[in-house]
Amino acid sequence: MMLSALSLARSIEAGEFSPAHVIDLCADAVAKREHEVGAFVTLDVDRARRDAQIPGLKDNPLRGLPVALKDIFDTADMPTEYGSPIYAGYRPKADASLAALIRRTGGTLFGKTVTTQFAHIDPGKTRNPHNLAHTPGGSSSGSAAGVAAGFFPIATGSQTGGSVIRPASFCGVAGFKPSYRLLPTVGMKCMSWHLDTAGLFAASVADVAFAASVIGSRDLRVDGRTPSSPRIGVLRHQPWPAASDDMIAALDNVARAASAANARVRDIKLAPVLASAFRAHATIQSYEAARSLASEYERSKEMLAKGVLELVETGFTVTADAYDDARSVATQARRALNEAMTDIDVILSPSAPGAAPKGLGSTGSSTFNRLWTLMGTPCVNVPGLADPAGLPLGIQVIGRFGSDRATLEAALFVESLVARRA
Numbered sequence: 198m199m200l201s202a203l204s205l206a207r208s209i210e211a212g213e214f215s216p217a218h219v220i221d222l223c224a225d226a227v228a229k230r231e232h233e234v235g236a237f238v239t240l241d242v243d244r245a246r247r248d249a250q251i252p253g254l255k256d257n258p259l260r261g262l263p264v265a266l267k268d269i270f271d272t273a274d275m276p277t278e279y280g281s282p283i284y285a286g287y288r289p290k291a292d293a294s295l296a297a298l299i300r301r302t303g304g305t306l307f308g309k310t311v312t313t314q315f316a317h318i319d320p321g322k323t324r325n326p327h328n329l330a331h332t333p334g335g336s337s338s339g340s341a342a343g344v345a346a347g348f349f350p351i352a353t354g355s356q357t358g359g360s361v362i363r364p365a366s367f368c369g370v371a372g373f374k375p376s377y378r379l380l381p382t383v384g385m386k387c388m389s390w391h392l393d394t395a396g397l398f399a400a401s402v403a404d405v406a407f408a409a410s411v412i413g414s415r416d417l418r419v420d421g422r423t424p425s426s427p428r429i430g431v432l433r434h435q436p437w438p439a440a441s442d443d444m445i446a447a448l449d450n451v452a453r454a455a456s457a458a459n460a461r462v463r464d465i466k467l468a469p470v471l472a473s474a475f476r477a478h479a480t481i482q483s484y485e486a487a488r489s490l491a492s493e494y495e496r497s498k499e500m501l502a503k504g505v506l507e508l509v510e511t512g513f514t515v516t517a518d519a520y521d522d523a524r525s526v527a528t529q530a531r532r533a534l535n536e537a538m539t540d541i542d543v544i545l546s547p548s549a550p551g552a553a554p555k556g557l558g559s560t561g562s563s564t565f566n567r568l569w570t571l572m573g574t575p576c577v578n579v580p581g582l583a584d585p586a587g588l589p590l591g592i593q594v595i596g597r598f599g600s601d602r603a604t605l606e607a608a609l610f611v612e613s614l615v616a617r618r619a
Contacts, residue, residue, distance in 0.1 A: 369583070
C-alpha cells in the first residue's frame with residue numbers, strides 16, 4: 198500500500214503520529230517486500246529512527262517524513278556509488294544540494310535507492326512491485342518501485358531521457374520532472390549538463406506537488422482546491438513509434454473524459470523542427486556524457502556497463518560542429534513549442550509506449566519523454582490507470598517551461614478524471 202506524504206504530514210502535525218512512527222511504518226513495509234523488490238542500495242533504519250527523534254523535527258514543513266534518495270545524489274553520511282563498482286563504498290564530503298534541502302526542510306533521509314549505472318540504461322536489481330517479472334523502468338528504478346511498494350512516501354529521481362516519467366508510469370506512482378533547473382543538481386552525478394533534471398516521486402499528484410513545493414521553496418501545492426478545467430492539446434501522432442493499443446485507448450478515454458468535464462480539448466501536431474529536436478537529443482546526450490564520464494572511461498573503462506561504454510564511445514565520435522548544430526535545433530524547437538502552446542495550457546501524451554515490459558534485461562523505452570526533457574518543460578506522470586493484466590499505465594501532462602504549478606494543477610485535474618473511472 199502506498200503512503201501519502203500529505204496524509205502523513207497532516208497526521209504528524211495533528212499529533213496523531215510521530216516521525217518515528219512513520220519510520221516504523223516504512224520499516225515494516227521494507228521488511229515484508231524489500232527482499233523481492235530490491236529498491237535499496239543503502240538502508241540504515243536505526244540511523245533513520247535516531248534522526249526522526251531530533252527535537253523540533255515535526256515542526257518543519259516535511260514533518261520528519263522519510264525521503265529516499267536516488268543513489269546519484271551525494272550524501273556525506275551514506276555511501277554514494279552512482280550504480281557503478283568504480284565508486285563502491287565512496288563517501289562524499291558533502292551532501293548534494295537537494296539532500297541538504299530535504300534535511301533543512303525537515304525530511305529524514307531514509308536510504309539510497311538503486312539507479313542504473315550513472316543513470317543510463319543498464320538495469321539494476323530492482324523489480325516492479327506490481328509484477329516482479331516486469332521491469333520497474335529506469336534509471337530511477339529504486340525510487341519509483343519503493344514508492345509503489347510503500348517503502349517511503351517521497352523519493353528523488355533524475356531524468357536525462359525519461360528516467361522520472363517512465364518508471365513512474367511503469368510503477369503506477371506520480372512522477373514530477375520539473376522545468377529544467379527548478380530543483381538544484383549540484384552534487385548530483387552529471388551525465389549531460391544540458392539535459393539532467395532532478396525530479397520527485399510520490400503516491401499522487403498532490404503528494405508530489407507538496408514535496409516539490411517544500412523542497413523547492415515555491416508555491417507549487419495543489420491540495421485543498423478544485424482544479425480548473427485546462428485547455429488541453431492531445432498529442433496522438435508523434436515522430437517516434439506509436440504507443441500500444443492499451444495506452445492509446447487510455448489516452449483516448451482520458452481525453453473524452455476531460456472534454457466531458459468542460460475542458461477545452463483538441464488534437465495537436467508537432468512542427469517538423471520538434472521532430473528534428475527529438476533526434477538531436479541523442480547527439481547532445483552522447484557528446485556531453487563522453488565528456489562527463491571521460492575520467493571513468495580513461496581510468497576504469499573495463500568497469501563500465503555495456504550501455505554506458507557504448508554511449509561514451511559514441512559521444513567521442515560526435516564532432517563539436519554536430520553538437521553545436523543539435524543545440525541550435527533545440528533552441529529553434531523551444532521557440533516552436535512556445536508558439537504551439539499559445540492557446541493551450543498543457544499537452545496530453547502517453548508517459549511510455551505501454552505497460553512495463555516483461556523481463557529485467559531492459560528498463561524500457563524513453564521515446565515518449567526525450568523531447569520534453571530537451572525542451573526543459575515540466576512533466577507529470579498521472580497514475581491510476583492499468584492494462585487488462587493489471588499493470589499500470591501512465592498519462593503524461595506536459596506544460597510550458599516555467600509553468601510548473603499550472604502543470605501540476607492540470608495533472609490534478611486529469612488525476613480526478615482517472616479516479617472517477619476507477
